[in-house]
Amino acid sequence: MSNPANTTKSDDSENGTPPRFLIVTAAVLAVALAGAVAIAGLTAGSTGSGEDPAANGTGPLPLVPVPAPQAGRPECGTLIGALPEELTSAGDTLARRELAKPAPEATAAWGGAAPVVLRCGLNQPPELNETSGLRVINGVQWLQVPGEGSATWFVVDRDVVIALTVPDSAGTGPLQQISDTVSANLEPAPPRT
Numbered sequence: 001m002s003n004p005a006n007t008t009k010s011d012d013s014e015n016g017t018p019p020r021f022l023i024v025t026a027a028v029l030a031v032a033l034a035g036a037v038a039i040a041g042l043t044a045g046s047t048g049s050g051e052d053p054a055a056n057g058t059g060p061l062p063l064v065p066v067p068a069p070q071a072g073r074p075e076c077g078t079l080i081g082a083l084p085e086e087l088t089s090a091g092d093t094l095a096r097r098e099l100a101k102p103a104p105e106a107t108a109a110w111g112g113a114a115p116v117v118l119r120c121g122l123n124q125p126p127e128l129n130e131t132s133g134l135r136v137i138n139g140v141q142w143l144q145v146p147g148e149g150s151a152t153w154f155v156v157d158r159d160v161v162i163a164l165t166v167p168d169s170a171g172t173g174p175l176q177q178i179s180d181t182v183s184a185n186l187e188p189a190p191p192r193t
């Protein structure tokens with residue numbers, strides 16, 4: 001009779017662990033799969049630079065439509081036609097962006113990945129009331145509505161509501177330049193709360 005203490009197990013599966021060749025095979029397959037996924041991710045849908053042109057500011061900018069029942073009014077057409085081709089923001093020059101089709105009516109945008117966006121003919125912002133703190137910039141009354149990573153400023157003293165969404169990283173240049181354009185092209189009106 002053999003001594004059980006001197007018996008060596010040649011099969012790892014008897015003690016509940018998988019054979020070593022299965023562990024090695026699984027590890028090799030996992031590394032190969034990870035490599036294939038990485039290569040596919042780098043090459044699939046490449047635009048040459050690996051970036052979405054709209055996201056980096058080089059292609060047409062898609063804008064989500066928002067309710068703008070007065071976008072077709074002549075005041076919006078006048079304003080859009082008078083907007084500058086460039087804005088100055090925190091010392092940088094932001095060029096006017098082409099908008100992806102179909103673009104919402106009476107809209108414009110400037111800049112790259114975090115653009116400045118203007119919309120005309122919107123509904124009155126619900127945040128506007130008798131006690132709202134308005135800011136006057138170059139003769140135009142604005143209501144600031146903070147957002148995540150940006151703020152939307154509403155012109156509230158003209159016959160149409162205008163919104164300018166500005167990234168938090170921008171300086172005051174876009175507000176000043178748009179205020180000048182609004183003052184030069186649209187008559188003031190009392191804010192409607």
